[in-house]
Amino acid sequence: MGLFDALIQEVSAGREAGGDGRARLLGDVFNMLTNPSTGGLPGLIRQFHERGFGELIDSWVGTGAKLPVTPDQLAQVLGSDRIDQLAQHAGLSDVDTARILAEELPRLVDKLTPDGTVPSHDMLRQGFELLKGKLG
Template sequence: MGLLDIVGGLLGGQAGGNSQNALLSAALEFINNQPGGLNGLIEKFKAGGAGDIIGSWVGTGENQPISADTLQNVLGSDAIGALASKFGVDPAQASGILAQVLPHVVNHATPNGEVPADGQVDTSNVLGTLTQLAGLFGGNKPA
């Protein structure tokens, strides 16, 4: 199952490709809008006791999963609530979606384990990479 399929499934299969790309875009926007961008998000995870989790996303090894509850504790109810209202879903659903999407976004935003110096994620590059990977692993492209 591809990343975009996961996101679609989390939304009850209601989301089409544009909605799924909008969710990925929102995750990227969320990162870039953090004070300090990705660096600020990393610090927030460290302060929330989840530094090892985000460290796995940034590093070159396997990504550790994060639960929706842990993510909500790290990011705060206000941040999750804002994302939920933007997409018309409840906060629990938003944190579940973000818990599935954020590891992939951070992973692809930090090639070779390198965080962009300014902390800002290149949204078009990351979206393109994630969309290509979702197509390959989701079986949407011929072998």
């Protein structure tokens, strides 16, 4: 199975598991991870390192065991304003948004980096466009 087939399955599973709010949230996260103007995945990796949580995200990118992240740790990395913005757009509470992100972000980063390397922004953006087309 290819990288983007795996990502399509992740978003589809998110839709089934939590409805439209969860699917919107995952779509926003994909956009955040693939958008060079927001720093994309490399920017997120840098944020984790700057805030002292580099070993967490490095485990998601790497090919070994994946370390868990808590909603509180994510709030420290992303900031409460970013969590609130994502929550409002998804129609979810901040608490639910942080919880879903703590569950899904490690898996999404892992899926985006299947061989332990960070793909280029162009490749991520093309995959995101493919996802949007397949998911409507």
